[in-house]
Structures are given as C-alpha cells and as structure tokens.
Amino acid sequence: MSDFPSVKLHVVTGKGGTGKTTVAASLALALAAGGRQVLLTEVEGRQGIAQLFDAPPLPYEERKVAVARGGGEVYALAIDPEAALLEYLEMFYNLKRAGSALKRLGAIDFATTIAPGLRDVLLTGKVMEAATRERRGGGRLYDAVVLDAPPTGRIARFLNVNSEVAGLARMGPVRQQADSVMTLLRSRKTAVHLVTVLEEMPVQETIDGVAELDRVGLPVGGVVVNMVREPLLPFDRIDDAAAGRLDRAELSRGLKSAGLESNDELVAALVGESADHAGRVQLEERERSELAELERPTYELPMLADTVDLACLYDLGDQLAAQGLV
Amino acid sequence: MSTRPFELDALLDSASILVCCGAGGVGKTTTSAALALRAAERGRRVCVLTIDPARRLAQSMGLTELDNTPRAVAGVDVSNGGSLDAMMLDMKRTFDDIVLAHADPQRAQQILSNPFYVSLSSSFAGTQEYMAMEKLGQLKRDGTWELIVVDTPPSRSALDFLDAPQRLGRFLDGRMIRLLLAPAKAGGRGMMKVFTAGLSMFTNVLTRIIGAQALKDLSLFVTSLETMFGGFRERAEQTYRLLKEPGTAFVVVAVPERDALREAAYFVERLADEQMPLAMLALNRVHTSGAPQLSVERSLAAAEALDDSGESPLTAAVLRIHAERLKTSARDGHLAERFVAAHPGVPVVQVAAQPNDVHDLDGLRLIVDELANGPDASPPVSATRKKRAG
Numbered sequence: 001m002s003d004f005p006s007v008k009l010h011v012v013t014g015k016g017g018t019g020k021t022t023v024a025a026s027l028a029l030a031l032a033a034g035g036r037q038v039l040l041t042e043v044e045g046r047q048g049i050a051q052l053f054d055a056p057p058l059p060y061e062e063r064k065v066a067v068a069r070g071g072g073e074v075y076a077l078a079i080d081p082e083a084a085l086l087e088y089l090e091m092f093y094n095l096k097r098a099g100s101a102l103k104r105l106g107a108i109d110f111a112t113t114i115a116p117g118l119r120d121v122l123l124t125g126k127v128m129e130a131a132t133r134e135r136r137g138g139g140r141l142y143d144a145v146v147l148d149a150p151p152t153g154r155i156a157r158f159l160n161v162n163s164e165v166a167g168l169a170r171m172g173p174v175r176q177q178a179d180s181v182m183t184l185l186r187s188r189k190t191a192v193h194l195v196t197v198l199e200e201m202p203v204q205e206t207i208d209g210v211a212e213l214d215r216v217g218l219p220v221g222g223v224v225v226n227m228v229r230e231p232l233l234p235f236d237r238i239d240d241a242a243a244g245r246l247d248r249a250e251l252s253r254g255l256k257s258a259g260l261e262s263n264d265e266l267v268a269a270l271v272g273e274s275a276d277h278a279g280r281v282q283l284e285e286r287e288r289s290e291l292a293e294l295e296r297p298t299y300e301l302p303m304l305a306d307t308v309d310l311a312c313l314y315d316l317g318d319q320l321a322a323q324g325l326v
Numbered sequence: 327m328s329t330r331p332f333e334l335d336a337l338l339d340s341a342s343i344l345v346c347c348g349a350g351g352v353g354k355t356t357t358s359a360a361l362a363l364r365a366a367e368r369g370r371r372v373c374v375l376t377i378d379p380a381r382r383l384a385q386s387m388g389l390t391e392l393d394n395t396p397r398a399v400a401g402v403d404v405s406n407g408g409s410l411d412a413m414m415l416d417m418k419r420t421f422d423d424i425v426l427a428h429a430d431p432q433r434a435q436q437i438l439s440n441p442f443y444v445s446l447s448s449s450f451a452g453t454q455e456y457m458a459m460e461k462l463g464q465l466k467r468d469g470t471w472e473l474i475v476v477d478t479p480p481s482r483s484a485l486d487f488l489d490a491p492q493r494l495g496r497f498l499d500g501r502m503i504r505l506l507l508a509p510a511k512a513g514g515r516g517m518m519k520v521f522t523a524g525l526s527m528f529t530n531v532l533t534r535i536i537g538a539q540a541l542k543d544l545s546l547f548v549t550s551l552e553t554m555f556g557g558f559r560e561r562a563e564q565t566y567r568l569l570k571e572p573g574t575a576f577v578v579v580a581v582p583e584r585d586a587l588r589e590a591a592y593f594v595e596r597l598a599d600e601q602m603p604l605a606m607l608a609l610n611r612v613h614t615s616g617a618p619q620l621s622v623e624r625s626l627a628a629a630e631a632l633d634d635s636g637e638s639p640l641t642a643a644v645l646r647i648h649a650e651r652l653k654t655s656a657r658d659g660h661l662a663e664r665f666v667a668a669h670p671g672v673p674v675v676q677v678a679a680q681p682n683d684v685h686d687l688d689g690l691r692l693i694v695d696e697l698a699n700g701p702d703a704s705p706p707v708s709a710t711r712k713k714r715a716g
Contacts, residue, residue, distance in 0.1 A: 016350030017583070117445055151350070153378075168441050172537030200683045201351070201380050232646045234639060246640065254641025258628035260620065269616030270644050277647045279681030305653065307584060 003297050003324045004221060006188040009131045010146045011221075013155040013209065014195030015202040019226040021048040022308050022316065023195045023301070024148040025074075030317035030326040032072030036143040039130050040065070040076045043123040044150060049076045053310065060084075062130075062140060069314065075140065077130070084122040088177075117164030121174060124161055124181045132184065152194060152205045156212040159185055159192070163216070191221030193325070196291070198225060198284035203291060210294055222297040222325055225288070229303045231281045233274065241278035246271050299323045332673035334698040337605050338365040338473070342573035343466065344605070347478045349589035352581045353610040353677075355379045356684050358477035359387065360694035361577065362410055363399075363687060365473050369406030373471040375461060377415050377454070377479045386686040387412045394419050396465070401687050411471070415479075420457040421447040433550055441540075442547040454479040459565040466568060575605035578672075580665075582612055582658035587665050594669055604672060608697060609662055612676040613655040617648065625649040 004010075010027055014020035021042070028040040039062060042049050047057045053065040058076055060083035065076040086100070131145040150158045157164065162182040169175045184190060192213055196206040206223060213220050233241050240246055248267050255262035291298060300323070301316050320326055337344075338361065346358040355376050362374035373396050379389060387399045389412055396411035425443075426434050437443050447453060458479055465474050533541050568574065576597055580590035590607060597604045625645040632642040666674055677696045684690060 017352070017581075017586070164445065168445060168543070169537050169540045172540070173534065175537070200382075204381065232650070233643045237640060237643075246644070250638060251641050251644060254632060254638030254644075255628070257635070257637050258631045258641065258645070260624065260628050266617050266620065270648055272616055273651050274644050274647050276679075276681045277651075283682055 001324060002326055004191050007191045007221070008144055008189045009127065009184065009191075010144065011149045011155075011159065011185075011190065011192040012146060012195060012224075013149045013152050013192060014224075014226075015152050015205045018195045018197050018202050019301075019308075020151070020195045021046075021052055021148050022313070023193075023224050023226060023320075024146050025049065025052050026301075026313045026316035027193075027320055027325065028074045028144075028146040028317075029066060029068050029313055030321040031144045031146065032066075032068035032074050033317070033321065033326075034068075034070040034072060036068075036072045037141065038068075038072065038074050039140075039142045039145045040074055040148065041079055041127055041130065041145065042076075042148040043079045043127075044148075045078070045080055047078060048148065049078065052308065052313070060087075066310065066313075068317075075142075079123050079126045081119045081122045084126045088122060088125065117161060117168055117178075118174060120158050121161045121165055121178050121181065124159065124185070125177050128181050128184050131189070149192075152202075152209040155192065155209060156216050156218065159213075159218050160216045186217055186219065188219070191219055193221040193224055195224045195226055197227045198287040200283070200287065203287045207290065207294060210296065220296060222299055223291055223294060224320070224325070225291065225298060225300045227303040228300045229280070229284070233278055233281070238278045238281055241271075241274045242282055244271055244275045246274055297324070299325050332606055332675055334361075334364075334606075334675070334694075335368065337575060338368060339370070340573070341473055341575050341605075343462070343568070343571075344473065344475045344575055344577055345478065345569065346476065346577045346579055346608075347593060348579035349586045352579050352586050354579045355477045356383065356690070356693065357577065357579050357608050357610065357697075358475050359383065359412070360684075360690040360697065362412070362473070362475040363402065363690050364694040364698065365475070366399075366408040366410035367403045367406065369408040370472045371409050371470065372473045372475065373411045373413070373465055374475040374477070375413055375415060375458065375465065376477045377458060379414065379477075380683065382683070382685040384414065389414050394423075394461070399687075415454075415458055415461055417454045417457045418447050420461055421453065424460065429550070437547070437550045440547040440550070441543055459568075463565045463568060569602055570600070575603045577605050578607045579610060580607060581610050582661040584661065587661055591665065591668065594672055606673040606675050607665070607669075609665075609674055609676045611679040612658050612662065613651060613679050615648070615651050615655050618652065618655075620648060622649045622652045625652070 010024075010031070012020055012024040012027060014023070024042075025040060028038045032038040040049055042058075049065065050056060050058050053076070055063070055065055055076075058078040060078065060080060062075045062077045064073055066074040068074060127145060127147050130139070130142060133139050133141055135141070149155055160182075161178045165174060165178040169178075194206045194209055196202040210220050210223075231238070237246070248264075248271065251267050251270060252262040255266070299320055301319055304312055306312075317326075344358075344361060346354045346361070348354050355378065358374055358376060359379075362372045366372040375396075376384075376389070379387070384390070388397055391414075394413060394416045396413040399410045399412050402408075402410045422438060425437050429437060455478070458476060462474060462476050465471065578590050578593050578597075580586045594604060594607070625648050629642040629645040629649070632638055632645070662674060662676065666672075675697050677693055680689070680692075684693060
C-alpha cells in the first residue's frame, strides 16, 4: 500500500553525491511496474538520466528509456529552459518564428539569465504540463511524473516560483503560469522526497530543506536514506570496536582456528579497520536519530557493491515499493 | 599507483593564490581550510575565502558570522610568523557593496530596490561565482595577505566557476542590453532610428509575456547598471586574468566516485586549455587496507568456517569488515588509476577516508599532513590514526 496514493508528481531532491538521480530513476521504474506510464524528467542539463540508463544524451523530447516489471514504461525528458521557452511561445502565442529570431538575438539566453525565477517557471511549467495532460490535446498521457530536481540547498527556491516571479512580473502570462504551477505543487498531487545518506552534512541539509519546504508551504513527502551499510559487528561490540579496544587475543585465536596465520601486525590492522567500521556505524546511528526527529516516512536503500546499472535500479525500485513509497 | 612526486610545501610557500575546485560534496571547503592552515603554520600570512562551510567546521574556525570580513582564526600555531584569517562569502552583500561603491547614493538605492537586481543578486546561478572572484580580487588588492586560498561555490558543474564571471560580464555588455538601452539612451526622435524590427518584436513579446511594468523595471535596471559599471566585462576579465598570473595555482578536489572524477577530468582539461596552472588533484576519502596480504576470498572463507564451527563470531565479523574494506579499496584504487592513466601529467595526492567529518583544526592538520606527505608516503588509514594518536 502506497504512502502517497494521491500523488502524481514526485519531486526528488537531495544533496549532491547522495544518489538523487538513482533514486528518482528507481522510483520511476517502481511507479511504472504493472503497466503504468511514467515520465522521468531532469532540469539541470546534466544528462544524468541518459548516463544511468546507458542511453545517448536525451534531446528535448520524451524518449522511452526502460520497460518496467509487468509491462509499464518509463519515458525520459531532459528539459532545458531555452527549448521550453520556444515551445511555450509557440504553444501560447503561435510565435515560433519570433522565437527563433529572439534566439538569434540572444534574447532567450538573456531572459533566462536576468531572471532565474523566469527560468524556473519555464522548467517547472513544462513538468506541470506533462503531469496535467488530458485526453484531448497532444502528448502522451502519464500516470505519474518523477522530477529529478535541483539539490536540497536550492529546492525550495526552485519550486517556489511564485514568489520568485511575483516581484518581477506582477501580471501577465508568466505570472499566470507561475500561479498554476504553484497550485499543482501545493496540492495533494505533489510530494517532494528528500534523498540523503547517513552523514553529517547531507542530514543537516535534509533537515534544513524540510524546514524550508514547510515554510513556503510545499508538500514534503518521504525521506529516502540511500547507501545504507549493513552493520557487520555484533551490536554490543560496537563501542569497544570504535575505541580500538577489541580483544586482540580473542581475534588471534579466532584467526588461528579459521586456519589463518595470525601476527600482531595483522591483528592491529584488523582492529584498526574495525574501529573505522564501528565509528561509521556510530555516526550512522546518530544521523538516523536526527532524521527520526523529522517524523516523516523514511525509506532505506542499501549501499551497492558495484556501480549502479539498470538491474540495480529495478531492485532499488522494488525495495522502495516494498517499503511503501510507491 | 604511479604519480609524479609532488611537493605540497613548496607550493604552499610560494603561491599567492590557490583555487580549490571540484564537484559538490567532495570536501573542497575542508581541503581549502587545511591547505590554508598548513601554509599559515609554515609562516605565511594567509586568508581563506570559503563559500558554504559545514556548520561545525565554520564554528571551529570562528566563522560564526556571514559578514564578509576576514577574521583571525584562533588556535593556529603562529610560531613561524604566519597568520590565518578566514571569511565566508556573503554574495548579495558583495554585490551591494559594488553598487554602493560605484553609484551615487540615490541611484544606488534605485538599483538596490529594483526587483531585477534583487533577483539577479540573490539567485543568478553565476552571481555567486562572480562574487567569489570579485572578493578574491578585493582581497588581493588589499595586500594584507601573502596567500589567498579560495574555496569555489557548490556549482552544478565545476566549470561554472570559470565561465560565470565572463558570462555575467558578457551578458551585461551584450547585444540584448544594448537593444534595451537604445530607446532610453537615444530618447525622443532618435529612438525611431533604432526602433528596428527586432527590437519592436522583442519588446512586444516581452510585454506580452512578463507585462509592461516588468519590462519597465528591466529597462531601468539595465540602464542604471550600464551607467554605473561602464565596462562590466572589463572587470570580469580583469578578475579572470588574475587566475592566469604567476603565483596562482589550482587544486582540483575529487573523491573516488565516477561522477566526481568525471567533473575533475573536465576541469583538468579545461585548465589546460586555458593555460591555467593545475597544482594537483586532491583525492579525498580514499580507502586503503592495512592488511592487503589477507585477500577477500580467504577472509570470507575463514569467516564462513568460523560461522560453521560457531567459534569466535567476533573474528568472523572482523574478517567480513576486512573483506569489505579490501573491496572498497580496490574499487577506489581502480577509479584513481583510471584517472591517472588518462591524465598522466597530473600529480594525484590521496587522502584517506575518515570515519567522521572534520570539525576542528586538528582534523584539518591530519588531512593536510597526508596531502603533504604524498601518495606513496601515506600509510594505511588505521595505522595512520594509531600512530598520530599515540
């Protein structure tokens, strides 16, 4: 049973290096399972989706990148502000030719540079368009849209296009566009999920991010804790291990009875490595309890031994579904 | 891994600007602070300009206020005659200061309250980079410090840092700005002459999209900036030239992960194109093992044997930890080697993974000791810690 049954637009953010794109892609696969159509979008020009799915760089066009378990499909789209603006001009004003003239003048670069709020309206506007398509009118219909969004530090500002634009355009179509984007983003159809790892800075940023999203009235979804390591030491030995106080004689005996030769140097090295591991476990435990104070649904994904490939994405997606995110 | 021998101390004793760059989350701030600390303790007058330090590291360096003023860091060993100041960049304030310094009070107020200025100065993706450069220029001109260490902003891409100043300069000096300025400048009848098809279409479209008021704000903003800055581009280029001066060196920071190393590779290549001097790649969070002779296979087999016999579960657990550590270390080593093979001229200096984040000057000293001792000299993590603790 999904924790977010009403949500159609899943926004995935996270600090750089926490695996935000991997989580977004896994979530898209999980949402598509069983025959649903899902669009996975990115807005930062990083081509992270293409790399993850081992596909050539994505154009400004919805392309199928994967088939989910049970027959669903995941499409991907890399949204860039310039193409979105041209499309917008064409769609609403029939200004295709004007659009290309503006492009030659550098006007589009100009407009999206001088007012980052405008750029974000174009990016979020395109995501909204895909998420709210109806039977009539063009384009593929999606059951869900997943947005691989800008990182946690910028997410509230990126999504809160309304206030960014309000000062610039008090009326007119851009303002209207911003208003309808906000209506969707603030509704029960949207959830902003935050990806983190159990380290100090990412957890702090997650806590700050949740507070900021709350402050501007954007719906916080779940917290996805990525790259969780399995604790290998018995729980009651963690503190000793972290302090480098493991019983060296016991280890030496253990090594010998396992048929390995034991010497002081080897035992010292193993005690040192165990101290690092235990220190890490302690840190993760501290960070986990920090996150628990947020009182948000939390999902954990394991650390993968190898680099992420398509097969891993299915597995991670299954784990998200089993824990109730989907 | 074979790399060119690298003399960190020679660099720290001679450089006048060090720029640390790399992808987000790879430890740029920590590396900058660590390099600055070592240079100061070796006797130089150093200032470190940080962008977005982790809270506890900032506190330990006395960076409690975001006030754009370098302040002395307490706890630095100054017995060699050096000193360390640190500051956090306040992007908006740096921008405001430029405005206040170059415009008369009335015009400055006009600019500061213009909605386009507010938007540009607080959220344009390039502003932070530009302001970091601007601040670097200011600190350099101040002449107080022998070495300035700059931590670059957490850009989407490390390259933004190099491009943003020029982009902002070019943009404020570009064709669009001139088009927008044309009516205001020419005024009255003259305006008709420049009222080209392109301009009229542009203003038409813009009016339809953002509204007449916004267009008016935009023109006003651009006009005031134009009169104030004159050659904004020149300013950006001046700062850019600073990066090419002798005495400037770049430190690219990465971790042994695919994305971070890809960013590092782009950056290294870009620096070569721009003929900017790359000092080294600092590879943070590298895992090594103190017992490489005990292989993954033998460790795991032994752990299973212990499981079967029920003897010493602790030893079995420790052996599994060791096996995991070896795997991670092999993966890190493989990624690092791939980078070295592709960039043979770049000295790569490794820093061992720390179980906890760095929070104090002692932690910074540990890190920079490893950077200074070079890749081959750095002993395995656990041994290192033990030796230093003892």
